[in-house]
Amino acid sequence: MLGDRRRPGLIMKLHGYYRSSASYRIRIILNFKNLPHEHIAVMLNRGAQHEDAFRSINPMGLIPVLETDDALLAQSPAIAEFIEEQHPQPPLLPAGHIERAHVREMMHTVGCDIHPLQNLRVLNYLRSEFEQDDAGIERWCQKWMGDGFAAFEQLAKTRSANGQYAFGDQVSLADVWLIPQVYNARRFNLDLTPFPTIVSIDEHCQALAEFSRAHPSKQEDAPPT
Amino acid sequence: MLGDRRRPGLIMKLHGYYRSSASYRIRIILNFKNLPHEHIAVMLNRGAQHEDAFRSINPMGLIPVLETDDALLAQSPAIAEFIEEQHPQPPLLPAGHIERAHVREMMHTVGCDIHPLQNLRVLNYLRSEFEQDDAGIERWCQKWMGDGFAAFEQLAKTRSANGQYAFGDQVSLADVWLIPQVYNARRFNLDLTPFPTIVSIDEHCQALAEFSRAHPSKQEDAPPT
CATH class of the missing domain: 1.20.1050.10 (Glutathione S-transferase Yfyf (Class Pi); Chain A, domain 2)
Known part of the structure; x- marks a missing residue:
């Protein structure tokens, strides 16, 4: 999905793949937090995750990767906790x-x-x-x-x-x-x-x-x- | 390890196995947080994790399980985040x-x-x-x-x-x-x-x-x- 481009410096990029369930998780979270984002397709069916261009983004060669203004974040549970800490509303973790x-x-x-x-x-x-x-x-x-x-x-x-x-x-x-x-x-x-x-x-x-x-x-x- | 028994109602129990690396993680964390705990051995080499007694503690049949006064917690990353939230000192996650x-x-x-x-x-x-x-x-x-x-x-x-x-x-x-x-x-x-x-x-x-x-x-x- 192409997100809000009015704030070009602030928009996050999600490197993912339509069928990857770890990418799917992060798409759901970004929707809940109402965070506009640009989707960058990493075509797993053509091995794009093994190419140097993507390995420089994530040495593990796995998606998703969330690209923010100042960081590249991999591993969906780490990304989820990051978004939850940065954008606590609406909460996706209970309080206790x-x-x-x-x-x-x-x-x-x-x-x-x-x-x-x-x-x-x-x-x-x-x-x-x-x-x-x-x-x-x-x-x-x-x-x-x-x-x-x-x-x-x-x-x-x-x-x-x-x-x-x-x-x-x-x-x-x-x-x-x-x-x-x-x-x-x-x-x-x-x-x-x-x-x-x-x-x-x-x-x-x-x-x-x-x-x-x-x-x-x-x-x-x-x-x- | 048999922990501090002076506060019998407060001591945590760690259901684990010496060679399980997920149990090993939680032992390290409990040591860092200086939290006394009792070790309950679940002998994986004899299939104890599949027995009803343990399935009632964790339906997944996996260790570790941390037993506190008021909860049974499974999945080592969930246990780690729980301990970090309850006992933030010394921190095992950075601040930013x-x-x-x-x-x-x-x-x-x-x-x-x-x-x-x-x-x-x-x-x-x-x-x-x-x-x-x-x-x-x-x-x-x-x-x-x-x-x-x-x-x-x-x-x-x-x-x-x-x-x-x-x-x-x-x-x-x-x-x-x-x-x-x-x-x-x-x-x-x-x-x-x-x-x-x-x-x-x-x-x-x-x-x-x-x-x-x-x-x-x-x-x-x-x-x-």
Whole structure:
């Protein structure tokens, strides 16, 4: 999305990719915080993340990277905490310490225990080095998503106020991490019927403009449908 | 470690395992914050994390879990941020927003891009489902540690003040995440010569009591050497 260009020195750039769930998270956050930003597509499907131009922005060769006036920031949880500290309104973390820890626990259940295992570079390695075909890859992804969603479902069942959002009765970083993972789960044909709370949260979040505008299908670099 | 029992209602319990690098991180943090705690061993080598008794503490079946007077907290980055908010002194995050983001970026480079890929449950799956032997497992671990360390090395080279600590001239969560990963790298025979800054940081941190007391070999549940 091309953001507000009236303040050229202040506009942030998000180096990302339409289908990357870590980029998707940051798009949702920037929408909630009402922060205009320019989207710089890093075409993972053409290996642009490995080129020198991008490695000079992030030596890890991973997206997203948030480019501000005075910094290049990588790693989506670090970017999320940065935005939360710089732009606390509206809050995406609750006020109490224990409540914040519970939201971050749910966030990292997705971000540490599910997502890294189905990153593109990992799936490529499984194909090329461990000779896995599409069926093996799908089984692998379903295994980690299924295990992680089972835990998330149990947490959300007790922590969600009414099945609308993952924690309490407001959107938090727990939802911001969950929704892109649900998108991925559908891509990899995970059966979501054992996770009714997650499905309910997904429906409620998708109804919000901040989430729907961030959807991969709405991005400039998405292929035409 | 059996902590200070003079305040029985206040002592925290850390459910962990001597060799788990996520548990190792939290031990380091508790040492820095001078927070007495009781260590509850969850014997991963005997599958204790899958038993109902532990699943009731953490549905994800993963360690560490910090048990406080009024909460059970899982996911090491969530626990780290919780302790930092509750017990800010001595700080393990710098004061400035960008500096904090840079420390968290380094922390999550280890926590998201390296560690989840060599978790026990993942290695078990690679053995049983993708028929990998010790050599395949070692190659897999070395691949992700090597890629992640290459990026961390480049970040630390410019951000470390003098090669003592990963960021600036003080211990931060970047070191807390790095050091247990270096321990793992040695377990999996990763050649560390391409990473002189990381090796230097490891040497300096290991010289501090807060790190050395947290070392896996010093824990009650470690096997006798």
